[in-house]
Amino acid sequence: xxxxxxxxxxxxxxxxxxxxxxxxxxxxxxxxxxxxxxxxxxxxxxxxxxxxxxxxxxxxxxxxxxxxxxxxxxxxxxxxxxxxxxxxxxxxxxxxxxxxxxxxxxxxxxxxxxxxxxxxxxxxxxxxxxxxxxxxxxxxxxxxxxxxxxxxxxxxxxxxxxxxxxxxxxxxxxxxxxxxxxxxxxxxxxxxxxxxxxxxxxxxxxxxxxxxxxxxxxxxxxxxxxxxxxxxxxxxxxxxxxxxxxxxxxxxxxxxxxxxxxxxxxxxxxxxxxxxxxxxxxxxxxxxxxxxxxxxxxxxxxxxxxxxxxxxxxxxxxxxxxxxxxxxxxxxxxxxxxxxxxxxxxxxxxxxxxxxxxxxxxxxxxxxxxxxxxxxxxxxxxxx
Numbered sequence: 236x237x238x239x240x241x242x243x244x245x246x247x248x249x250x251x252x253x254x255x256x257x258x259x260x261x262x263x264x265x266x267x268x269x270x271x272x273x274x275x276x277x278x279x280x281x282x283x284x285x286x287x288x289x290x291x292x293x294x295x296x297x298x299x300x301x302x303x304x305x306x307x308x309x310x311x312x313x314x315x316x317x318x319x320x321x322x323x324x325x326x327x328x329x330x331x332x333x334x335x336x337x338x339x340x341x342x343x344x345x346x347x348x349x350x351x352x353x354x355x356x357x358x359x360x361x362x363x364x365x366x367x368x369x370x371x372x373x374x375x376x377x378x379x380x381x382x383x384x385x386x387x388x389x390x391x392x393x394x395x396x397x398x399x400x401x402x403x404x405x406x407x408x409x410x411x412x413x414x415x416x417x418x419x420x421x422x423x424x425x426x427x428x429x430x431x432x433x434x435x436x437x438x439x440x441x442x443x444x445x446x447x448x449x450x451x452x453x454x455x456x457x458x459x460x461x462x463x464x465x466x467x468x469x470x471x472x473x474x475x476x477x478x479x480x481x482x483x484x485x486x487x488x489x490x491x492x493x494x495x496x497x498x499x500x501x502x503x504x505x506x507x508x509x510x511x512x513x514x515x516x517x518x519x520x521x522x523x524x525x526x527x528x529x530x531x532x533x534x535x536x537x538x539x540x541x542x543x544x545x546x547x548x549x550x551x552x553x554x555x556x557x558x559x560x561x562x563x564x565x566x567x568x569x570x571x572x573x574x575x576x577x578x579x580x581x582x583x584x585x586x587x588x589x590x591x592x593x594x595x596x597x598x599x600x601x602x603x604x605x606x607x608x609x610x611x612x613x614x615x616x617x618x619x
Contacts, residue, residue: 237443237492244486246379247405250479254407255285255369258326259292261405262367266324268295269317269364271337273329275299280415282371286328296320301329304507304514305336307351307387314343314350317364327368327403330424331375334368338383338401341366353396354385360398369407372416373478374424374515376431376485378406386508391587393508394595408482410474418465422569423515425461428481429454429565430518434496435489437526437536438602443493447539450489454544456480462568494602499525501600502611505591509584516578519571523563524617528610530555532603574618585615 249257262268268290277283298313316322317340327337341364343350352358370378377383381402386393413421436450457480460473467473483489502525503517526533537555541547545561547554563573572578589608600606606614 237441237446240491242487242491244379244488246403246486248379248408248482249405250408251475252409252411254409255282255412256289258286258367258369258405258407259289262290262293262324262326264292266293267320267322268293269313269320269322269325269337269340270295270297271301271313271325271327271329271333271340272297272299273301273303273333276415277328277371280412282328282369282412286326286369290326295326296322301333301336302386303332304384304386304393305332305339307339307385308389310336310339310343310385311350313340317344323364325364325366327366328371330370330372330420331377331427334366334370334377334403335375335383335385337366337368338363338377339385339396340364342396342398342401351387354394355392357396360396360400363398363400366401366403367405367407368403369409369412370478371412372420372424373408373413373481374427376428376482378403378408379482379486381487382485384504391508391591392595393504395504406482408478410471410478413474413478414469416468418468418570419513421464421468422461422571423513424481425457425464425477426515426519426566426569426571428477428484429457429461430499430515430522431481431484432457432489433522433562434500435493437533437540438494438496439532440535440539441493446489446491446493449483451540451543453480453483453489454540458544458565461565465570496602498601498606501592501596502588502614505588505595508591509588510580512578516571519566519569519573520575520618521614523559523566523573524614525606526559526562528614528617529601529606530559532601532605575615576619582616582619585612588615 327334463473506517537558541554541558
């Protein structure tokens with residue numbers, strides 16, 4: 236049975252070519268803006284010029300250098316800048332990591348206390364600076380959700396924060412801004428969005444027909460158009476479909492009233508913190524093994540996926556296994572590895588991964604709360 240839910244999605248999506256110009260009307264003229272971005276690619280591909288043009292009548296200060304896994308130490312420099320300059324609006328231009336880091340900054344600037352307590356001690360967020368974004372890498376869905384993930388190198392932590400205060404006021408989604416992405420980043424984004432959808436879909440059935448159908452549409456779109464981008468990076472329709480699929484994958488519309496898993500993300504965050512692996516790469520390694528380990532618990536939904544998404548026509552008793560194998564093949568088609576050995580990783584740091592997971596998560600994870608540390612270790616060893 237579908238659980239009760241309350242759903243509200245206040246973020247305004249500005250989708251399509253030329254929409255960066257629209258931010259001029261979305262940010263108050265009196266705002267003092269912190270303009271955040273990553274490594275500076277937006278200054279090479281014309282995106283920054285469009286943002287500058289849109290903000291010609293606004294006051295803003297730039298803050299670049301936010302990492303692919305946004306680091307607390309870097310973000311706190313932005314917090315100090317925002318406080319000193321009395322900045323009161325954040326415009327994030329980049330991918331999900333830039334936006335996640337910006338959400339942390341937004342929460343940290345008005346916070347009384349140690350800002351690391353927000354993700355580490357899960358201190359409730361009672362206010363935050365307003366945030367808007369121009370997304371240049373479809374992947375995380377951060378442009379329309381209330382979540383963020385930040386890292387702290389000194390303690391090898393990668394932690395989440397949540398609050399409706401962090402949901403962006405608007406999101407510019409112009410597929411042409413993704414044309415110049417390296418193939419690796421494109422692939423990572425597709426896989427990340429795919430697994431976000433799986434986390435909400437490949438659990439157990441509760442007769443959530445609309446949620447299932449939406450999720451199956453997102454999965455099918457990513458399967459069809461994701462590989463196209465590796466061959467034809469300027470295919471506008473494919474870019475547009477992948478960008479909107481990534482947004483739908485984690486803007487909460489797939490999760491209402493249905494169970495969620497998120498164990499592959501829990502494990503993956505620790506792998507990123509310990510090994511420095513790309514987030515999507517951790518998911519590509521963990522998901523097929525985790526699904527194999529949880530085969531019986533997930534059999535009904537994996538069978539449904541095999542039939543509806545992969546159009547399986549064989550022995551129904553083998554359908555779930557078929558779905559897992561097709562998932563693995565898709566990850567590899569996108570250029571990601573599905574075992575540790577392909578990345579030159581052994582089991583020497585597994586104890587640290589498990590230790591950090593125990594620090595950050597409850598004793599049991601997964602949609603049925605049946606995955607403990609011993610199970611996680613078995614899953615890790617399955618993909619050596």
